[in-house]
Amino acid sequence: MYKVHEQSKYPNYLALVVTHVAGQNDITRVELSRGDCKEWVPMRRAYGAVWDTANLPEGSITLRFEATSSVGNSYWVQSTNALPDNWEAGAAYDSKIQLTD
Structure with missing residues (x-):
């Protein structure tokens, strides 16, 4: 899951809070792309789980998210549920991702 941070301002600034990351994984990078484009743009880790x-x-x-396990293994997972073009601050979205070790 991820939530659009309340400080986000459509369409100029987007902050996401990555939630429900449990177990032995940490999200170490987040990248975004326009739905029909294959160019990935990194997001900045503002603090904690906020990108x-x-x-x-x-x-x-x-x-897409890079997950790193407690033993140092890293892998990328991509959300199959795109953030809609009319996103709103405070809204939560299901990434449809299950992290594994």
């Missing part, structure tokens, strides 16, 4: 960017593509946004 942000001021460089937003137009349209729906696809997200």
